[in-house]
Amino acid sequence: AKREGVEEHGKDYYFLRPEEFKAKIAEEAFYEWEEVYPNLFYGTLKSEVDRIWQNNQHVVFDIDVVGGLNLKNIFQDRAMSTFVKVKDVETLKERLSARNTESEEQLTIRIEKAWQEMQRAKEFDYILVNENLETAVGEIKQEILKFLSK
Template identity: 55%
Template sequence: MKKGKLIVFSAPSGAGKTTLVRHALDSISNLKFSISCTTRDKREGEVHGKDYYFTSPEDFKAKIANDEFVEHEEVYHDNFYGTLKSEVDKITAEGISVIFDIDVIGALNIKKLYGDECLTVFVNPPSLEILKERLISRNTESEDKLKQRIDKAGIEMEKAKEFDVILLNDDLETAKAKTIEIITDFIK
């Protein structure tokens, strides 16, 4: 059986990567979501084991010490995200490709580890101003968190050139169609 490949979507918060990843999962049968592990608080409607594996900072640090992650990062103080090796190995061994929705640094680290078996896609918002409007309209962040995310977005957008593909999300339907095209070309 042919092993599955890895497709990594990354973007500044609010650029639309999660929407595009969900669309790909609904549209492509041989694709499974990589559930990340995080220490951040659950948002309304999120489910442990479906959206994320929610854990404590102490447990997360123990997993780091045990080398259980493909990639991990402390995105904000005591706010960790990471991808468990066991999750990736389980899915790809079944011949299914894995799709990720993770931060920029994590995406680039996975690419280093998996090389040509991994495709990195950076979802670019039309502008920082539109990104800010999207984040405000989500109404999920405090003023401090909002400022942190916007400051980080500028840094992340500078890293886009290190990705295999840059996908502009200025029109959602166009971006959805392009997402399917990019992924199916890579996994065939």
């Protein structure tokens, strides 16, 4: 779901209605896709990844665990998978609550999903603990440079 005033169609994401998304699934237009919540789909369009690579640019995905692992499986050594986590679930709860963008029920669902995803962190190439933004940015920059120099 689009966060008004924060995300822009065609820039941050392509926001498709469920029926449009399902049509693209039928066309096999995605490298990967997932129905994250009922009637809420996320996916990686092949056309966008291919367009970016044709321009000799790197692709950075901000996706959930299932999508990340699916892409790693598809792209293998061409991709670096990073699991970004907080030190504990309580910290995550505080950060999400501070945003004030979700109901208590939505917050509970997100926290539960995050806890489940944290159980799979070890399946990623790199685990980044985001306690301090500046430190985390420095760490991930180093890891990306190492990966790109291979």
